[in-house]
Amino acid sequence: MATVTLKNLRKSFGSDDVIHGIDMEISDGEFIVIVGPSGCGKSTLLRMVAGLETVTEGEVLINGERANEKEPMDRDIAMVFQNYALYPHMSVAQNMGYGLKIAGMPKQEIAAKVEAAAHLLQLDGLLDRRPKQLSGGQRQRVAMGRAIVREPSVFLFDEPLSNLDAKLRVQMRLEIKELQSKLGVTALYVTHDQVEAMTMADRMIVMNAGVAEQIGTPMEVYETPQSLFAAQFIGSPAMNVLDAQIADGRVMLGDVAVCDSDQRAGPVKLGLRPEHVAPDPQGPLAMEVLLSEPLGANTLLHGRLAGTEIAFTASLQGVHLANHDGEAMRFGVDPVDCHLFDPETGHRL
Amino acid sequence: MEKRVTFRGVMLPLLLIAPQVFISAVFFFYPAGQAIWQSLFIPDPFGLSNQFVGTGNFEFLFGDRHYRSSFYSTAIFSILVTLASMIPALFLAVLADRLIKGSGAYRTLLIWPYAVAPAVAGVLWMFMFNTRVGVVSWYLGQLGYDWNHVLNGSEAMGLVVAASAWGRISYNFLFFFAALQAVPRSVIEAAAIDGARFWRRFFTIVLPLLSPTTFFLLVVNVVYSFFETFGVIHTITAGGPQQATTILVYKVYADGFVGQDLGSSAAQSVILLLIVGLLTVLQFKFIEKRVHY
Numbered sequence: 045m046a047t048v049t050l051k052n053l054r055k056s057f058g059s060d061d062v063i064h065g066i067d068m069e070i071s072d073g074e075f076i077v078i079v080g081p082s083g084c085g086k087s088t089l090l091r092m093v094a095g096l097e098t099v100t101e102g103e104v105l106i107n108g109e110r111a112n113e114k115e116p117m118d119r120d121i122a123m124v125f126q127n128y129a130l131y132p133h134m135s136v137a138q139n140m141g142y143g144l145k146i147a148g149m150p151k152q153e154i155a156a157k158v159e160a161a162a163h164l165l166q167l168d169g170l171l172d173r174r175p176k177q178l179s180g181g182q183r184q185r186v187a188m189g190r191a192i193v194r195e196p197s198v199f200l201f202d203e204p205l206s207n208l209d210a211k212l213r214v215q216m217r218l219e220i221k222e223l224q225s226k227l228g229v230t231a232l233y234v235t236h237d238q239v240e241a242m243t244m245a246d247r248m249i250v251m252n253a254g255v256a257e258q259i260g261t262p263m264e265v266y267e268t269p270q271s272l273f274a275a276q277f278i279g280s281p282a283m284n285v286l287d288a289q290i291a292d293g294r295v296m297l298g299d300v301a302v303c304d305s306d307q308r309a310g311p312v313k314l315g316l317r318p319e320h321v322a323p324d325p326q327g328p329l330a331m332e333v334l335l336s337e338p339l340g341a342n343t344l345l346h347g348r349l350a351g352t353e354i355a356f357t358a359s360l361q362g363v364h365l366a367n368h369d370g371e372a373m374r375f376g377v378d379p380v381d382c383h384l385f386d387p388e389t390g391h392r393l
Numbered sequence: 394m395e396k397r398v399t400f401r402g403v404m405l406p407l408l409l410i411a412p413q414v415f416i417s418a419v420f421f422f423y424p425a426g427q428a429i430w431q432s433l434f435i436p437d438p439f440g441l442s443n444q445f446v447g448t449g450n451f452e453f454l455f456g457d458r459h460y461r462s463s464f465y466s467t468a469i470f471s472i473l474v475t476l477a478s479m480i481p482a483l484f485l486a487v488l489a490d491r492l493i494k495g496s497g498a499y500r501t502l503l504i505w506p507y508a509v510a511p512a513v514a515g516v517l518w519m520f521m522f523n524t525r526v527g528v529v530s531w532y533l534g535q536l537g538y539d540w541n542h543v544l545n546g547s548e549a550m551g552l553v554v555a556a557s558a559w560g561r562i563s564y565n566f567l568f569f570f571a572a573l574q575a576v577p578r579s580v581i582e583a584a585a586i587d588g589a590r591f592w593r594r595f596f597t598i599v600l601p602l603l604s605p606t607t608f609f610l611l612v613v614n615v616v617y618s619f620f621e622t623f624g625v626i627h628t629i630t631a632g633g634p635q636q637a638t639t640i641l642v643y644k645v646y647a648d649g650f651v652g653q654d655l656g657s658s659a660a661q662s663v664i665l666l667l668i669v670g671l672l673t674v675l676q677f678k679f680i681e682k683r684v685h686y
Contacts, residue, residue, distance in 0.1 A: 117589070129580045133604075146587060
């Protein structure tokens, strides 16, 4: 079991800086999700921890020991790849036992460990198959099994579920989380899927263009996003961001006051989550509904703020089929659900 | 999803395959038939009449010490040529595969020898190792080694093997390089995390993944060393010294065209024909099994 510490970690490919200094302390047994859009450097960050990419600057500490110069095999980690990276010419049992065989473990012991892992992952009876003969979900489990049998201190997952269909993804998501807490192994998990991030993470790193926008628990990120990017990336549908003004301690949208603020007067970005607005005939937000999407449990209303071209989305509980094109609705918002951001830096105010 | 063209008549398709059929008939079926026919006869010394001997030519061949030793040299020669052309090719491909910059230039340079015709390659090597004016033999002499492939059978064998394998390395390199590039990076990385160092990874992961390519090259190179090295042998040693480098194909030529024993020569080419057939069958059987793995 292990802790992982990242100290001002940087990565450049030539003159191209892809990771701009990331600091983080990961405690033993924590499940950390690195989430961000493609190209944000999240996989590179994971690969630096794995030792598959060199560290340009800064330090990776595993269990308090500097790991920058260590080979991947000496870091006591295991990794699950996006395409599973199974050895196509080996059986399931050989795939899972490869690392142990190299470590020089006796055959019976390997067989016992492989069998135990296979049982844990419900792979019994498949041990003699080749990867080609397995379904996507089974291959995923074999890749997990290969990671488990070596009993590493840290699990690294590089978008392990992105090749699976939606239903299987939900199931595997739960299984991975369950397995990780059962084994109590520290885990770093890369994904671009904010739902995976919200549901699996003990803490998450929201990454954008090589910068950690926010590090915190899913609820912290959801409730108090520290930047515009984090605010819009986490939560579905995405947060509405509106240009507003602060005047006389109030946040004004045009000439309507939406909520109070003690920030200095001037322009501000106002963030409102679609699910935090509620229909209210006296509410400050007037919306022209252009399209409604009934999802069953809730209904998404897409439209624009009345009299403007500013897009706005609201999410209402239950089914609301009554809205027709161009119909106007008014919404109110709880002042605690107003998120204010600096329009220059994007930081939370 | 194979796209098939359908013809309405019979004439057009026949016409379209006619050139191929014609070429095969003239240059393959007819000579092969002639060889089989001729292998049953012994011509008189002046080539005016033929005497039917049945399997006499074959019986004579298998009783002939020189023919058996030619089988032996062919085996040695083809094993050495195959190894000497495949192992360096694989090694170079592994090195080129590890390069990030400039692998294109290496690739191009490494392919060049393949463009050299076997007879030209033979002359090239013959000059380098010429016992009187050869550069390499002169240096070997300076080192105290008396190189003389004209008298020494093993040296002659070594030289024809080197000359035959040299151009072939390029060809094999291309295939190995392409196959190496097709090995998924993440599989190698997974093995690295599993604790396998470079050579361990190479032997337990990369090499097995290359096996379809390796087998294909093995068969192709064996066939090459059997049948396409005539030019090299003819220019460098002409089968000598004391038949040390007379491989089966060379013996067909030597007995038929130099010795004028057409019956025996025909019988030898029939035996060769059977060997090619056997190798081809092997190749197809194996590739069919391997391709869908």
